[in-house]
Every structure is written in structure tokens, then in C-alpha cells.
Amino acid sequence: MDLNKADRIKKMRVPQVDGKLEDRLPPGQVETKKFPILHEGDVPVYDMKKWSLSVEGLVGKRVEFSFEDIMKMPQTTVVRDIHCVTRWSRFDNAFEGVKFTDFLKHFDVDSKAKYVMVHADYDYTTNVPLQDLLRDDVILAHSFDGKPLTEKHGFPLRLIVPHLYFWKSAKWIRKFQFLEEDQPGFWEQNGFHMYGDPFKEERFSSDEFEMPEDEWKKKEYD
Numbered sequence: 001m002d003l004n005k006a007d008r009i010k011k012m013r014v015p016q017v018d019g020k021l022e023d024r025l026p027p028g029q030v031e032t033k034k035f036p037i038l039h040e041g042d043v044p045v046y047d048m049k050k051w052s053l054s055v056e057g058l059v060g061k062r063v064e065f066s067f068e069d070i071m072k073m074p075q076t077t078v079v080r081d082i083h084c085v086t087r088w089s090r091f092d093n094a095f096e097g098v099k100f101t102d103f104l105k106h107f108d109v110d111s112k113a114k115y116v117m118v119h120a121d122y123d124y125t126t127n128v129p130l131q132d133l134l135r136d137d138v139i140l141a142h143s144f145d146g147k148p149l150t151e152k153h154g155f156p157l158r159l160i161v162p163h164l165y166f167w168k169s170a171k172w173i174r175k176f177q178f179l180e181e182d183q184p185g186f187w188e189q190n191g192f193h194m195y196g197d198p199f200k201e202e203r204f205s206s207d208e209f210e211m212p213e214d215e216w217k218k219k220e221y222d
């Protein structure tokens with residue numbers, strides 16, 4: 001696994017930004033029309049009869065949802081720009097799924113819960129403040145552009161948190177763990193920022209790191 005990612009990424013020139021795009025394109029980002037595919041490890045293969053999404057931690061009791069349960073919840077489409085820390089941004093992405101706030105109606109959350117650790121396959125975690133997940137455009141997405149997510153983009157279900165760098169938008173989500181204190185997830189333990197606001201360029205946990213501007217171009221797209 002590429003644990004020195006954050007380490008490598010600080011030593012590069014920053015791309016020039018087109019003036020007209022300034023308010024839409026966060027600093028240091030480049031627009032792409034393609035949809036890069038980025039993750040660590042293998043693409044999971046599921047038996048959907050066994051698949052579940054669970055909630056635990058500071059919730060009334062642990063609850064498990066089947067994919068059918070999720071599909072019965074109110075469905076919402078959001079169209080948002082997404083920004084990956086490896087410097088690509090993609091505009092106007094239509095994701096469909098269940099708003100996190102609608103999902104929350106199906107279980108009780110302790111008022112002490114302030115953070116959520118998102119657990120995804122395989123062994124991926126990322127931390128997000130609960131407050132951020134309550135925004136209107138945060139969804140558990142099963143579709144992109146009117147079609148079910150492809151396996152590589154997170155089938156059957158991924159989180160979409162458009163206002164933070166895209167590493168927070170975990171693919172292949174399996175569990176939300178509600179916590180009182182913030183804890184670092186996978187990339188956050190490996191040099192990336194605990195919060196990750198693209199417009200503030202919160203890429204790294206310290207200034208020792210730098211992002212190469214062309215890292216993502218070496219990856220796969222569709």
C-alpha cells in the first residue's frame with residue numbers, strides 16, 4: 001500500500017488556474033471531464049443477499065440495513081462538483097440515493113455523538129463531523145448519472161460528501177460508527193487533513209507534505 005502518498009505530494013508545482021473558474025474550482029485543482037477511479041486495494045465483489053450497512057457506537061442499538069431497506073427510503077438526486085486531493089475536480093456530477101438525514105430517521109443517535117467514522121471495504125475508514133453529514137447534499141448514493149454505480153465507483157453504495165475532498169466520500173460503505181471524539185481514518189492517519197475543505201486547501205495534516213499535480217493522470221478512468 002502506498003503509505004507515502006502524502007509524503008510525495010508536496011514537491012510539485014501548483015497548476016495555473018483559469019480566472020473564470022476561480023469561484024468554482026478550488027485552489028490548486030484542475031478540471032477533468034473524465035471520471036478517474038481511485039482507491040487502495042481490491043474492488044469488492046458482493047453477494048447482495050448477505051450485504052448489509054450497519055450503524056453502531058453512540059446509537060440506541062446496533063442496526064443493520066439491507067440494500068432493499070435503503071432503496072425503500074426516500075430517494076434524492078444531488079448534482080455537485082467533486083474535488084479529489086490529487087488535484088482533479090469534476091463538475092456537475094448527478095448522484096442519486098438516500099440523504100444522510102433521511103437515513104438517520106431510522107435509528108436513534110445519542111446527543112453526545114459529534115463525529116462519525118465511516119467504515120468501508122476493504123478496511124477503508126474516514127472521519128467526518130456529524131454536523132457535516134447533516135447537510136442537504138450528503139447522500140448514500142447507489143447511482144451516478146441515472147445508472148447504478150459501477151463496481152469501481154463504489155457499487156452498491158457509497159457516501160457522497162461533496163463539500164469535502166473526495167477521499168471522505170467512501171466507496172463500498174458498510175458501517176457508520178458514531179463517536180464523541182474525532183479519530184483519524186485511513187488517509188487521515190497517513191498525512192492527510194482531519195477535515196479536508198478543498199476551498200481552504202486542507203490537504204495535509206502538516207506543511208511537510210506536498211501533492212504532485214499529475215498524480216491522478218496516471219490512474220484509470222471511465
Ligand SMILES: Nc1nc2c(c(=O)[nH]1)N[C@H]1C(S)=C(S)[C@@H](COP(=O)(O)O)O[C@H]1N2
Nearest residue numbers: 036037038039040084120124153167170171
Ligand atoms: N472504500 C474506499 N473508498 C474510497 C477510497 C478507497 O481507497 N477505498 N478512495 C477515496 C478517494 S481518495 C477518492 S478520490 C474517491 C474516488 O472515487 P472514484 O473512484 O469514484 O472517483 O474514492 C474515495 N473512497
Ligand SMILES: [Mo]
Nearest residue numbers: 038084085167
Ligand atoms: Mo482521492
